[in-house]
Amino acid sequence: MSDSIFDHDHHFPAADDPADIPAHLLRQTPLDLPNPAELEVLRHYTRLSQKNFSIDTQFYPLGSCTMKYNPRIAHAMAVLPGFARLHPDTPAPAMQGLLRVLWELQEWLAAVTGMAAVSLTPAAGAQGELAGVAMIRAYHAARGDQGRRKMLIPTAAHGTNPASARMAGFEVVEIPSLADGDLDMEALDRHLGADVAGIMLTNPSTLGVFERRIAEIAGHVHAAGGLLYYDGANLNAILGRVQPGRMGFDVMHLNLHKTFATPHGGGGPGAGAVAVQERLRPFLPLPTVTREAEGAWRWTSEADLPRSIGRLSAHGGNIGVLLRAHAYLRRLGRAGVGRVSVYAALNANYLLKELQRVGYQAAFPERRASHEFILGVSDLQQATGIRALDVAKRLLDFGIHAPTIYFPQLVPECLLIEPTETESKATLDRFVAVMARIRQEALEQPELLRAAPHHLPVGRLDEALAARRLDVAAVR
Amino acid sequence: MSDSIFDHDHHFPAADDPADIPAHLLRQTPLDLPNPAELEVLRHYTRLSQKNFSIDTQFYPLGSCTMKYNPRIAHAMAVLPGFARLHPDTPAPAMQGLLRVLWELQEWLAAVTGMAAVSLTPAAGAQGELAGVAMIRAYHAARGDQGRRKMLIPTAAHGTNPASARMAGFEVVEIPSLADGDLDMEALDRHLGADVAGIMLTNPSTLGVFERRIAEIAGHVHAAGGLLYYDGANLNAILGRVQPGRMGFDVMHLNLHKTFATPHGGGGPGAGAVAVQERLRPFLPLPTVTREAEGAWRWTSEADLPRSIGRLSAHGGNIGVLLRAHAYLRRLGRAGVGRVSVYAALNANYLLKELQRVGYQAAFPERRASHEFILGVSDLQQATGIRALDVAKRLLDFGIHAPTIYFPQLVPECLLIEPTETESKATLDRFVAVMARIRQEALEQPELLRAAPHHLPVGRLDEALAARRLDVAAVR
Amino acid sequence: MPYIPHDAAETAAMLAAVGIQRLDQLFDEIPAALQAADMALPEGLSEMALQRELEHRALDNAPLRCFAGAGAYAHHIPAIVWDIASRGEFYSAYTPYQPEASQGTLQVLYEYQSFITRLTGLEVSNASLYDGASGLAEACLMALRIQGGEPAILVPEHLLPSWRRVLDSMLGLQRIRLRSVPYDPDTGTLRLPGDAGGAAALIIPQINGFGVLEAVDALTDWAHAHGLLAIAVVNPLALALLKAPGEWGARGADMAVGEGQPLGIPLTGGGPYFGFLACRKAHVRQLPGRLVAKTVDGQGREGFCLTLQAREQHIRRGKATSNICTNQGLMVTAATIHMAALGGHGLRRTALTCHQRASRLRKHLAALPEVRLPYAGPFFHEFVLRLPRPASAVRDALLGHGILAGVPLADSGLGEAGDLLVCATELLEEADLRAYRDALAAVLETV
Amino acid sequence: MPYIPHDAAETAAMLAAVGIQRLDQLFDEIPAALQAADMALPEGLSEMALQRELEHRALDNAPLRCFAGAGAYAHHIPAIVWDIASRGEFYSAYTPYQPEASQGTLQVLYEYQSFITRLTGLEVSNASLYDGASGLAEACLMALRIQGGEPAILVPEHLLPSWRRVLDSMLGLQRIRLRSVPYDPDTGTLRLPGDAGGAAALIIPQINGFGVLEAVDALTDWAHAHGLLAIAVVNPLALALLKAPGEWGARGADMAVGEGQPLGIPLTGGGPYFGFLACRKAHVRQLPGRLVAKTVDGQGREGFCLTLQAREQHIRRGKATSNICTNQGLMVTAATIHMAALGGHGLRRTALTCHQRASRLRKHLAALPEVRLPYAGPFFHEFVLRLPRPASAVRDALLGHGILAGVPLADSGLGEAGDLLVCATELLEEADLRAYRDALAAVLETV
Ligand SMILES: Cc1ncc(COP(=O)(O)O)c(C=O)c1O
């Protein structure tokens, strides 16, 4: 009675081997995959899907992840046969429609970021980061400025930042934040020097507050010969209002699967377009789309950008994701884009106030929340031993996805909450009511929370056992 | 915290009234419909969908309903823009693709039924029945044979049969069945006469057994000047093996939403194509599709079939359903069609034997099951008061849809079980195991069954209260 | 074997359990003479080959800018509508006879009924009929059940001809007399008959077969004054703008019936669509079709179930209010999502846009030489154009310009040879309207 | 307001709760000088207008019969694959960090990992990388972590050029040396170098950039004999037919990596696809990307969760096995459903059909005068055609016949000017193959 199609083992006669391929190159043991009937497949995976939380079914206040509505029209447009059946090696004259869409998206992302040029090729945020810091490296190298081996990164930064810097060959130096959430300028100044290639920042930071001294930071870093990288994961907070280019950033990536409403798909695919100031344009990853004088579009190649950092994928990137982002931007237009950050901020600040009202403690109570904010539940932990994890798991029982927890690591027992602009006041109010109830439960029946979730297909899973047994594939 | 979008009441400014329509013709009170945001709509209805049982998620052994797999490719083909965007008043030269598909379907249904001609226009089985008996009426009338006001119908027949006969202006006379499931020939002969227009039968009958003396019945009815109508709802039992036309039937409908795998859609749409022997061709409902000598296709009209019983819908019928049936038939082809009844019968007979093995009583233990069969649980009722309804409701708790119950009304406390050919042995075995367990529960913990279902979004609903209160629309 | 999961070992095990050796034996009760006919069916296709073939067929239908209406209308359908309606849980479910396992479908139907009552201003809506035309036939039968007496209905001569034919076929079977009420050729609106002639009901089409708006208040009051029921035939989208049948005249129409297709249903060459039928609560027991009601379970939790099933054929058999069983559930699911997705305001904006587009198009076309507008009265999104040549010839010629110009009325016996019923909806942009005008001008010079 | 649910009253109430009057004040901590730039974006479109515009763009891409491969292949994708993968519950879910709320995605990933281990004959598969080419770069980095020592990799000269470029960009950043190993111009297969030169691994592409099959057993044994790891680069569909990397040579390849696109992913102009990477269990701690394991909950019920997360950047930060975070979850979901829908037998039948179609096409084309086949060895579904004119000119000319003829190799620095890499899959029927031949014959006469 299990749900797994591994229970089925149907034996159809296998077709003959081809005579013109030598036997030693052919499969030696029959391919041991199940052979279920179509209805069995459909039923199995449809049922599995119902075991998921998703934006289409639940509220997802998952900080740093911008789980907003993924418009279905964008999906419908991306899967039009005219796009879906296009081979990547189709010559440009036979794919003008797609090239034009990509070119428009480049233009619009440049406008939104206040940057000079865009490459859409990175497959996700992390690959965008890699491309970005690789461009910083190439820039210094092109100027013969060779000793810049260090990349500065705030302690609170997302894990991909240091990992990407390392993959690009940099040493990582961490810079702390102050108690008010702003960067420690003194620590920054201490580290700046001729060996520093640049700094990776996101603003608003992962602490959910705007880095107020960003202009000053930019000044110091530039003065020291470094460049500023903007991690665009938090762009939803300022979309249509503040351009990273105007804040002094030289290069950035955008998470189109966050800010531009393409779906997360249970773990991707994303798209991590990079945008740069003029002086980094020669180093952009390939390909980009360019418009010829005669009004036709084509891919750029090594011949166009000989100093490019090169290619990150065999083709032009996650084009299906880019099509969705294009549709979203085109639908919203200038006015719609401007509304995104306004309502994202309204929802976050409203929620912060309401959650404080029912007893939760803000990490930065004196600060305006950006599109997200941090609560700490150390008070609960002291009172009853209840941890952020327990609150998160209990939320699942009410059909609400857990916020991000234990990130950023600066704030103990933290919940990072991001409602996004696409949620209604009614949904937020329900969330507040549930959170109030959970707080009460935490104080009165802590064991209820510790054993949560209770109403899902499985209870709290033994992750230690998972790592110990390491059953990562069904073996017959 | 309700799931209903009626909770939302958003106030957008309404657009101005048009000046060129007099005020007294315009809406007097604002349209009181909700104005939810797109994500709210998506989430609301997605969640609602998850509260349904369906073929895509559950086994559905629902007798008489042929709940088989609805191939998704058929859906994909029916919604191709080239079909979906076609206006019904498009002239034939601009819709040759569709007309050809419909014409092919007519041909194939004629082949499958052994009939001379087909009209696809009826919207469902019942409308097919109406068309069919109307043709019988028109046939007698055309011959000047005026007194035939009666339609004979077995007591076990589906309710639509007598209802359709009445709507076509006939008096209904019921004919009983014998203890072995066959029709009572003596009763039939008693009623046959100059006032009888015909008889409506399905074979195999709704009792799940084949009417063995069908040739004899046809002989008697025809000898008395009547015609035979075949209710095609049970065609899955004999598809590709026995043609109703060869059994002596003059006219029939097919439930394309049963035998031909188009979906039931939570209550339709269906398609109830009618097929007739040559002598009834002049009376077919309009329109049908005809192929011109030059190989082009067009609709037929009153000019082609002046004695037609007329039109049943403003256009050509449920074309989207017909497209799905066409795709299904084309996919299966001759060999595939033949397999349908074989495996439908295999599944039914296997299930019958297995359920008898675990203690259930067959209504016709001496008979071969067709594609479905009847169990009676009167023994349980006598032992513990448990009724067919309780068994049915308890099945829901195991994620299995209830069989049809209390139909046909001949067999007390009956369950009419139809597994269809698209279910696997594994699914049937699981059903048997669950039925065995339920039988044990019935004997040991009858209250568990009487209170079932326990694991669904709601428990057993108060249907009497529903009829009393009659809350059939949300009132503000 | 497409869609059949059995492998040889399973088949063998199952045969053994049944106690037979060969699959053929499953049919041993069927006389041999009846079996194994050779059927003229083509060979089966793989899914891949099937897709290729049907994509070709779909391409054989010319994509046209659609200015045809006459009961079926090209509208924008938000992407979410069919994305949700096509979910397996809606698409492949059965009629919700087991309410506990069908709360999704049932709540949708309840919401649908609620939306329709609000659009029509009447108290009760059923959960769908096959389509608008057969729905009107059902409404007539319902009126006759309510009224008793002589079986006759007053039918406007300028009801859409395709609907009139359905009334003829369906009501003719029960020997119900359809008395035609003529229209005024100057206005294209209904001319009230002197007397009601003992009929049970008057059909009041708002909008009528010429697209012209009728004086519904006066017509409704006339019907009531003469002891007739008033059956409103309405376009549900137009109801976002026009007076609701429940508000017509002093007492309101008694029933409202119509074609649901404008509410999110693709054209698909003519169906499946769905018919809606709303009435007063007092008449609910004469209503055909399914009806969903809210109730509670043993623990007091709210839920939904089918109700008043004693009206239906599966209980009442020959004495049911109708033979309808399977109806148009999935269409109604889509329509419900469509109405929710547009919202009350969106429906109204759409209706207004249709009206504006049609008004502009009418101006553009009327400015052409030789083109006349026979009816001057107010209209919604459809109007008659009187052309100097047979309308069907002009329509055919415009196909070459990628335009489906409208529906020639005379083909179905209404109006004059040059009369073309033209419709414009929100899908058509100004450029499309101009393209129509230019193409028509060109065609009129040559045809 | 598209996708924003707030009405004016709600906005006002929320502002009041926040304690401000105007929406602008939400940004009062942001220096004014940075705010309110005017951005050069177009006006927004209604969903309807957006659909119309993008449908036009889609039509601006010519529909072509596809004979191009080179790492991206046109295959039939069963209708159920994306019907299920596009369900909101998969489509709009996040990475399954909360396992209890993500059992659907997690079980799918576990099944995916299982399927990939069976295809490759290796013990462990991660849950995806961005694409095949970047996956190969990750595999090289992994090999270097396992091997330590000198950072160098042996790369066949006839690896697909598009993949080689990705290795250059990604590995170049860490100063890893890519030593090219030449191919034999007579056979189009790898020529073993005399020594391993201290490299960590040898890349063995089965199929290589010419579509020719390599002697994988000998190559794998050579690598192992020289202390190198063997990295297999494979087409997952071909693995239904060809020897699994885990069976190569005496000990089997150590890693298998490839482009997952042939498993149910639409071409979409180049992505999103997904990279798969499988390895021995002994190396699992050096594996980049996510990994799902089976475990139990407190009541002993089976469930799935991410495991060994300490390899990943969100725990290990700068010391992670890779910077990868978001990867290609939905593609892997589709691929899993695709593999299940075809089943082991269906995959094998598809692979065989591809091979047969390609073999027939090769015969057809080789029969044309002036057309040569430079490599005679066995192949799967791709082969090189040596034309008497520049391949790109011939390819361009064939566009006019509705045919995408293949991928010219010299454009990317491999082979000769006339070399065209041609592919045939199950989608192409005999008529398509003949159409190609006839069109090529015609083009060769004129170009
Ligand atoms: C702040 C931040 N930076 C970078 C990333 C990395 O983006 P991706 O997951 O697309 O690689 C994320 C995503 O989780 C993030 O939240």
Ligand SMILES: Cc1ncc(COP(=O)(O)O)c(C=O)c1O
């Ligand atoms: C035996 C039988 N006849 C007729 C019908 C009526 O078909 P429909 O529901 O399509 O009107 C049914 C369907 O339930 C049936 O089972």
